[in-house]
Amino acid sequence: MERFTVHTGTAVPLRRSNVDTDQIIPAEYLKRVTRTGFEDGLFAAWRKDPGFVLNRPEYSGASILVAGTDFGTGSSREHAVWALHDHGFRAVVSPRFGDIFRGNAGKSGLLTACVEQEVVERLWATVEAEPTTPVTVDLVARRVSAGGVAAPFEVDDYARWRLLEGLDDIGLTLRHVDQIELFEATRPSQLPRTVPVDG
Amino acid sequence: MGRTLAEKVWDAHVVHRAGGEPDLLYVDLHLVHEVTSPQAFEGLRLAGRRVRRPDLTLATEDHNVPTIGIDLPIADPVSRTQVETLRRNCEEFGLVLHRMGEAEQGIVHIIGPQLGLTQPGMTVVCGDSHTSTHGAFGALAFGVGTSEVEHVLATQTLPMRPFRTMAVTVDGQLRPGVTAKDVVLAMIATIGTGGGQGYVIEYRGEAIRALSMEARMTICNMSIEAGARAGMVAPDETTFAYLKDRSHAPHGSDWDVALEAWRALGTDDDAVFDAEVVLRAEQIEPFVTWGTNPGQGLPLSASVPDPASFSDEGARNAAERALEYMGLTPGTPLRDIAVDTVFLGSCTNGRIEDLRAAAEVIRGRRVADGVRMLVVPGSMQVRAQAEYEGLDELFLEAGAEWRSAGCSMCLGMNPDQLAPGERSASTSNRNFEGRQGRGGRTHLVSPLVAAATAVTGRLSAPADLPQRVGV
Ligand code: SF4
Numbered sequence: 009m010e011r012f013t014v015h016t017g018t019a020v021p022l023r024r025s026n027v028d029t030d031q032i033i034p035a036e037y038l039k040r041v042t043r044t045g046f047e048d049g050l051f052a053a054w055r056k057d058p059g060f061v062l063n064r065p066e067y068s069g070a071s072i073l074v075a076g077t078d079f080g081t082g083s084s085r086e087h088a089v090w091a092l093h094d095h096g097f098r099a100v101v102s103p104r105f106g107d108i109f110r111g112n113a114g115k116s117g118l119l120t121a122c123v124e125q126e127v128v129e130r131l132w133a134t135v136e137a138e139p140t141t142p143v144t145v146d147l148v149a150r151r152v153s154a155g156g157v158a159a160p161f162e163v164d165d166y167a168r169w170r171l172l173e174g175l176d177d178i179g180l181t182l183r184h185v186d187q188i189e190l191f192e193a194t195r196p197s198q199l200p201r202t203v204p205v206d207g
Numbered sequence: 208m209g210r211t212l213a214e215k216v217w218d219a220h221v222v223h224r225a226g227g228e229p230d231l232l233y234v235d236l237h238l239v240h241e242v243t244s245p246q247a248f249e250g251l252r253l254a255g256r257r258v259r260r261p262d263l264t265l266a267t268e269d270h271n272v273p274t275i276g277i278d279l280p281i282a283d284p285v286s287r288t289q290v291e292t293l294r295r296n297c298e299e300f301g302l303v304l305h306r307m308g309e310a311e312q313g314i315v316h317i318i319g320p321q322l323g324l325t326q327p328g329m330t331v332v333c334g335d336s337h338t339s340t341h342g343a344f345g346a347l348a349f350g351v352g353t354s355e356v357e358h359v360l361a362t363q364t365l366p367m368r369p370f371r372t373m374a375v376t377v378d379g380q381l382r383p384g385v386t387a388k389d390v391v392l393a394m395i396a397t398i399g400t401g402g403g404q405g406y407v408i409e410y411r412g413e414a415i416r417a418l419s420m421e422a423r424m425t426i427c428n429m430s431i432e433a434g435a436r437a438g439m440v441a442p443d444e445t446t447f448a449y450l451k452d453r454s455h456a457p458h459g460s461d462w463d464v465a466l467e468a469w470r471a472l473g474t475d476d477d478a479v480f481d482a483e484v485v486l487r488a489e490q491i492e493p494f495v496t497w498g499t500n501p502g503q504g505l506p507l508s509a510s511v512p513d514p515a516s517f518s519d520e521g522a523r524n525a526a527e528r529a530l531e532y533m534g535l536t537p538g539t540p541l542r543d544i545a546v547d548t549v550f551l552g553s554c555t556n557g558r559i560e561d562l563r564a565a566a567e568v569i570r571g572r573r574v575a576d577g578v579r580m581l582v583v584p585g586s587m588q589v590r591a592q593a594e595y596e597g598l599d600e601l602f603l604e605a606g607a608e609w610r611s612a613g614c615s616m617c618l619g620m621n622p623d624q625l626a627p628g629e630r631s632a633s634t635s636n637r638n639f640e641g642r643q644g645r646g647g648r649t650h651l652v653s654p655l656v657a658a659a660t661a662v663t664g665r666l667s668a669p670a671d672l673p674q675r676v677g678v
Pocket residue numbers: 269270314315316335337553554555613614617618635636
């Protein structure tokens with residue numbers, strides 16, 4: 009996983025709240041079996057509208073998404089994170105995120121930064137007034153800044169540590185394989201197994 | 208201090224705990240389907256890892272399954288690739304797989320309980336948000352993303368941060384014609400689609416205790432639509448009776464050992480929840496959604512709301528957008544809304560009791576002209592049971608379509624979809640824009656409302672139907 013420390017790029021203002029993962033990437037894109045190449049599915053329904061913010065040339069190449077509250081609710085599809093990532097986003101800024109989405113994001117190196125609604129409003133105003141404004145998301149200092157806006161953001165400590173270190177989850181867990189074995193040795197024997205039962 | 212049901216299950220599964228880190232939780236049952244697993248298996252292969260516990264892992268084909276011609280190769284090449292990839296992966300990693308059309312195949316959240324694999328006190332995960340369904344047994348069951356699927360495959364554990372706990376108590380008795388689906392839709396409308404965020408909900412109270420296991424599953428299933436990660440009901444005699452003699456349930460002396468453990472799981476009297484919500488059962492009416500998230504719902508007797516009536520600006524804007532998408536005018540009685548399609552099925556309402564309830568309404572009546580009704584059993588076993596009871600004939604005689612098991616129109620990954628602008632009354636769990644097909648408009652309803660709506664062609668409850676002639 010790529011490390012995330014400080015990232016500077018331009019930002020897209022997405023003036024919508026409750027953007028569920030069905031909107032981020034519709035179900036039809038979930039049929040793929042690969043792990044990359046999902047950028048064409050990102051906001052697919054909305055992108056049919058030439059006026060949709062992501063279609064506007066002034067926001068092409070942006071790497072930070074500034075969205076309304078409750079971003080990434082709904083379906084657990086991790087493809088939503090991959091689509092954002094494959095499109096080139098490194099961070100999403102919003103007042104609140106769907107739980108599963110936030111968990112998924114951290115695993116793919118996409119930062120989800122929680123800020124006050126008022127900060128989102130000011131970021132929107134800033135990048136709408138001047139789309140080329142550089143926006144900096146500083147994970148070390150937990151701060152987001154752009155033009156005259158500078159504000160702290162919240163991020164789970166553990167997710168932050170892993171992003172900073174670029175650490176893979178499974179590798180972390182396998183450091184405790186002895187404890188897993190110990191736990192397995194004491195599990196009650198009547199617990200079910202999925203292998204077919206006879207008779 | 209006493210502990211809640213959720214806390215007891217959690218504590219019993221901690222493999223490793225260290226300050227500042229999430230707890231490492233052991234997973235008792237890992238369910239796998241074709242949509243969220245291919246990249247997880249790809250990850251294992253890339254890292255040269257194996258599945259740690261194939262004997263605690265079960266795979267099924269559901270999301271892409273065509274519900275007509277289930278015995279034929281899938282026509283859509285992409286759907287076929289996903290299903291074939293799952294088959295190859297299960298073979299390579301030695302996993303049990305229920306293939307489409309086989310006797311035990313079905314929607315992942317229907318077959319776990321049906322096989323007796325979902326039991327009280329277990330931890331159950333699946334790469335699917337509606338894994339919350341299994342909480343009806345007093346299991347801690349939650350959906351995970353594909354990376355976590357890979358993590359569980361490789362380690363049989365998951366690093367998790369503790370949830371907060373919320374009690375949703377439904378006091379009193381439900382009125383006739385009011386179902387579990389109405390309860391959960393009313394609950395979501397009360398606390399909002401974000402109201403359960405960060406919580407595990409425990410459903411309690413007289414009305415919940417009176418529900419069957421299948422009805423409890425319907426409620427726990429939709430916990431995620433309130434933002435909660437999981438929903439649970441403490442196991443009781445209803446739970447034990449459901450499990451007894453299922454193929455994977457404990458047998459003989461194991462059963463007694465298990466029973467004793469299960470009885471100790473309930474929330475202690477002195478346990479404290481982080482949040483509490485109380486609903487009065489008598490006040491709940493048949494409930495339908497009018498908008499594009501499951502919290503935008505009202506009693507069937509109400510009218511389409513005026514966005515201007517919402518004091519919160521976000522809610523007002525959301526309502527405006529929703530009404531535009533749904534093609535609805537404020538003030539229209541919900542009962543006047545005409546539908547093109549009725550979908551009975553999904554992991555929310557695709558079990559045998561749901562089919563029975565709908566069949567009883569349809570019996571001796573006809574699906575209205577111009578309305579298509581799709582009946583999609585949640586599993587092949589539900590389908591077989593329904594056919595044994597003759598329910599298929601009741602539906603077919605009424606003019607409905609009788610299908611094989613799968614997710615079907617719940618999310619429109621298979622050919623069962625709404626056309627743009629088409630409107631459905633659907634027993635599924637999500638009315639998001641385009642969920643049932645691009646441009647499709649979804650009203651979430653109970654199986655009873657679905658069946659009555661099929662008969663009248665407008666959102667209706669069974670009580671609205673004229674008496675049957677000659678039956
Ligand atoms: S029936 Fe619908 S909600 Fe349930 S698992 Fe299938 S797609 Fe998901």
